[in-house]
Amino acid sequence: MVKKSLHNKKDFDEIIERISHLSENSQRKWGKMNVAQMLCHCDLILQVALKKIELPKINFLFRAVGIFTKKEIQIFNNGIPPNMPSFQKVIVNFECDFEKSKLRLLDTLNEYWEAYKNRNLAQDHALFGAMKEKDWGFLEYKHLNHHLKQFNV
Helix, strand or coil, rough: CCCCCCCHHHHHHHHHHHHCCCCCCCCCCCCCHHHHHHHHHHHHHHHHHHCCCCCCCCCCHHHHHHHHHHHHHHHHHHCCCCCCCCCCHCCCCCCCCCHHHHHHHHHHHHHHHHHHHHCCCCCCCCCCCCCCHHHHHHHHHHHHHHHHHHCCC
16 A cells, blocks of 8 residues: 655655646636635644644544544554545635735645655644644645546546
């Protein structure tokens, strides 16, 4: 079972290539976000790993469920289900400019790659608990893959 990671240059380049296939007219298969909003959302999620966005603390029960979910996704290499809830801070329900959002996401991806190479990613996540580099690479790939599939790329 192949486990892709944003820390594998081939997988990283695959994500960049898939993003390049998006257009302002890309149609979603599920959810409420349009393609520009999705790009903005993915950018915000990467900023959590870069320590630029701090998610609010959640209660112990939800965090325990999150830690369990992280392990389940890693063990079974599961995808993220459509319409999964998200933290309010990373929900994008406002209008976004497609080209600016796309360029911003690509810039943030490159910043993420540098932070990974310099071992400067966050060590904790409000939902998933303690995060190692391998956790970030795997889960960030899963998240980007999920949303790119949402828009058929």
